[in-house]
Amino acid sequence: MKSLKLFSLVLFAILLSACASQPKSAYKPATNAGFGYKEIALANNLYRVEFKISGNAKRANDYALLRAADITTNEGFDWFQVLKRDSFTGPEEKFGARDIGSRQLVTRRCGLLTCRDEVQSLSGSTMDDMGKVEDTTAVLEIKLGKGVRPALDNTYDAYETSEKLRAQYSLK
Structure with a gap:
């Protein structure tokens, strides 16, 4: 059952x-x-x-x-x-992504029970490289x-x- x-x-x-x-x-x-x-x-x-x-x-x-x-x-x-x-x-931006200043991008990924944040450094990256x-x-x-x-x-x-x-x- x-x-x-x-x-x-x-x-x-x-x-x-x-x-x-x-x-x-x-x-x-x-x-x-x-x-x-x-x-x-x-x-x-x-x-x-x-x-x-x-x-x-x-x-x-x-x-x-x-x-x-x-x-x-x-x-x-x-x-x-x-x-x-x-x-x-x-x-x-993809759903759940937000720009924090000019140094990092925080993306929230949620499963069935929990959510977690992924942080990506923006140094040397283009907008397309960051999930745009x-x-x-x-x-x-x-x-x-x-x-x-x-x-x-x-x-x-x-x-x-x-x-x-x-x-x-x-x-x-």
């Missing part, structure tokens, strides 16, 4: 850790941590689209384009033009349009763009 309880506890811990280690970068609305997409309507046919992802700048830009295509079709338009495109990349993860936020300002797509730079057919990117990333 004790071994069954222990087995159940271990299995629960494994399942819980598997859920916690899922990637932050799936195509979904932004969470409290900011990962995912968000948009704001600037006017009837103008939107600002942001997509934040952990570690992959190309995917962040592609997912921002996919969100732009989704907004376009959801609003009853056929195409969109990217008026402005920005991308921001920077380090984000690069996050990318892709930002687009788009103008939506109907009918025949104009022959302008940075215009996209919303249906074709959505279909291509969903197939490329195996999204439904």
Whole structure:
């Protein structure tokens, strides 16, 4: 009986850790941590689209384009033009890590019953060497349009763009 309880506890811990280690970068609305997409309507046919992802700048830009295509079709338009495109990349500390002054990094690692702190000296280390993860936020300002797509730079057919990117990333 004790071994069954222990087995159940271990299995629960494994399942819980598997859920916690899922990637932050799936195509979904932004969470409290900011990962995912968000948009704001600037006017009837103008939107600002942001997509934040952990570690992959190309995917962040592609997912921002996919969100732009989704907004376009959801609003009853056929195409969109990217008026402005920005991308921001920077380090984000892993969960439980905190910077103590400029000499050491303390990372708290917690198991089922206890926690322990690991201290790393910062001398001679770069941010990436200390467990930092690069996050990318892709930002687009788009103008939506109907009918025949104009022959302008940075215009996209919303249906074709959505279909291509969903197939490329195996999204439904």
